[in-house]
Amino acid sequence: MSSATAATMDRPQAEGAKRPILELRNVSISYFVRAGELKVVPNISLTLYEGEALGLVGESGCGKSTVAFAIMKYLGGAGRVTGGEILFEGRDMTKMSEAELRGIRGGRMAMVYQDPMSSLNPVITIGKQLMEVPLIHSNVNEAESYKRAVQMLKEVNLPDPEHIMTRYPHQLSGGQQQRVVIAMALMAEPSLLVMDEPTTGLDVTVEAAVLDLVAQLRKRHNSAIVFISHNLGTVVRICDRIGVMYAGELVEEGPIGEVFRDPRHPYTRGLLNCIPTLNADKRTRPLSAIPGQVPPILDRPKGCIFAPRCPAAVPERCSVAPIPTETYGSSGQHRVKCVRMEELPKHERPGTSAAPANANAAQRHDAVLTLDGLKKTYHQAIGMFGGAGYDVHAVDGIDVAAERAETLAIVGESGCGKSTLAKVLTGIELASSGKVTLAGKDIGNTAVENRDGDTKRAIQMVFQNPESTLNPSHTIGYVMERAISKLKRIGGKAARAQVDDLLRTVNLPLEFANRKSRQLSGGQKQRVAIARALAGEPELILADEPVSALDVSVQAAIINLLVDIQKKRGSTLLFISHDLSVVRYLADHVAVMYLGKVMEYGSVADIFAPPYHPYTEALMSAVPIADPDVKQRRIILEGNVPSPQNRPKGCPFATRCPRKVGSICDDTQPPEQVSESGHRIACHIPMTELASVTQVVF
């Protein structure tokens, strides 16, 4: 073994022949908890060659991060590699001493983490944190490591690297922080880079820039990459190969193109079917959610672990013996863990060919909610008495309307004012000026505690995180009954009957009324939250990122539920989201916000086709699409969203706009141009010129 290792290490690299950097051979990983041994990853094998990028995808809890940390041999106190070999450059990591591991970590093998803010030490300057790496691994002096750190910051496209070196992490934006983490990982020229959800939590334009950077650096440094993500789109942008994980098993693996064009495992197909894409909406195709839930780790089904949820499962073949992983097709690189992989029909990617239907141009309904020049300004005090200070225009003059039985989506990146808007609508904050008319009543200046019962009933919310929305000490039935009795003034039997109705509406079994929220899964909790919002039969449901904390299969089910409820009940939905694909799928009208202003407003068909506002165009080009055959124009946005203190005098987007006309953009507020269909764009570029670009996604 050791002589073989030495041989692989010493052998000069043959031209063209790639040598494996990382090999996992029948690796099993367990967590040891009070309940016993949790076999999180029962058996996984994979090989990564020099300079290659492998994406590991799957829903939460499928073991992808566990694999990532096992590769670094860092599983915390409770985790352990219980079997198999992890060969890194030919040497088995599981047999290395702490000192040997230290030599590799951060040097030959480095990691980029989710949530860069908390991964950087808050009390040490960026420079010192970067310089540590060459000081440990490259045996160089302070001056040399300083030079290398500055050089590396330049490579990750950070402006003014010398200045960044002296900064502390909290003084940088999220995107800059992640660039620093990437720079830190690349400092010692590692041969393997493990990236664990590196863009999760970043805004979509920042995500796009970071992904571009990774793709660029990959070419330059020739590091192999293990790229962990729950977002198939990001994997398509970065990786050569993809591995799909389900419940700790690698169910399908192969080159991106082969797997996406001809997925052979039903779980892969299920995943692809439940992702909304930028070029399909609720009129052209429904999303299909994967039924059921991931089985508990302690109670794995016999045979195929996906069989209980699989539409193609044949019990006598699938649930008898362990399923082997076999290669599929002629390339020899596509491996699938499914007994029926050869016989499944060719997978049709739904919707990709369908042209966006222009169905909603038809009839206009009366408006349930109208915002007229709505403004919300906060005064930011400076100093002891707050006399000096500046105003933050969180929402700066918004005119939009939500029509009955339709979905109005508010979309934008963090800091665009969409959450402030929700606060004003619900009466948590008061409007500074302008009008909010809900069902004929002006409510913009009535705080929620002063609103009458009917107004409170008329507007109900669904929040992002169902975990923290439901009171854990109450039963689901009680939560809903209380909402009914408070909002509709009905009690007793009548209220209980309505609880059953609501549970049926959100497709939950009636016995859930007796359960408490901790006994429910995330998706079920969100269904309860939706049912609770429906209790008072509101005029308007305000849904603030209701699906962004959910896994894709659950997300699809919730989106379908919302569409369904709207069809049946004629509910009006104000849908706040940062996710353009979901918005594209769900919305009838869309308002794109940037720094408190609506940059573009129109029907979903108008928004997702030229003419585009340059900001909308950039947003669309940034969305990672889970289809290697869809082409997308790339527009890179430079810089960050300006801080509220020095927002541009003219167009708020002028500082980053790739189509900036000239000084007029900086100095003059852009006019709002309106088309016949009611499509509004606030831009100095004439509508006809904006219309002359091609589709972003084609």
Add this chain to the structure above:
Amino acid sequence: MLAFLSKRMALLAFTMLVVSALVFAAFEFTPGQVARKVLGPFATQDQVDRLTEELGLNRPVVVRYGEWLGNTLTGDLGYSTLYKTDVNKIIGDRLQNTLLLAGIAFAIIVPLSIILGISAGMKEGSFLDRSISVASIVTTSVPEFASGVFLASIFVIWLGWLPGTSPLDTGTGWSIWQQLVLPVCVMVLYDLGYVVRMVRASMVEVMTRPYIRTAILKGLNFRAVILKHALRNAMIAPFTVILLQLNYLVTGVVVVEAVFAYPGFGRMLLEAALAQDVAVVEAGALFAVLISVFTQIAGDLGYMMLNPRIRFS
């Protein structure tokens, strides 16, 4: 920075004014006559009245407070009816004695509690952690008078290595340093456990942070991870608590001073209060406020130094 300090100083002056007025008022409403306390139970009423007149105590409280305030501003803290001398003369000595005791105790408590707290918190649940945690609970839960008597019975009565009282008087045949050992030990034992637990809790928290994982996966050894990445973060939360101990050590050591007959500030305040010696109590209160405000300022400044997120916001 200048604005911060001037704001704090204004607050300090205001606090001292309020405290002095409250102390004056409290004494006004306490039953019993000062002159009676001074002269004892066998003095005639006539003598008491005469002394009251002599001390000016028959004037309205506002006048007396105004007079005291005026004198204090010129640096004259008044006349002690208990010690029969100017307050300026005794308070300096007493304060010095207490600061000596508190200073030594503080100088031991701070490094020791950091070392113990960090070693306990760096590996939660380890043998070292459990031993230190149990020891801290035990020492903290034994009251000072108990541990004072306990230590005295070992080192004074049984072994005879140390003196049982500490009047800071070399005439007893013991050096000043020998006299300081037991009072310092009692204070350290009582206070250390509390601070250790604060530091430990903070360290345990810090060790679960993702930046510690980053440091480990950079290839740093455990020692560097602790010293370079964890230590400073772990000190941010307990820092103010540590400085607050200085307050306790200076003003809250009445028990220790009483047990060892130590001529300190706390005992002086106690005796003066019992004798209704308003001038001494006022002076004592002012110094207590002064010390607590200064430790707070030091705490805030140190906190800013440790935590760049505060410094730049």
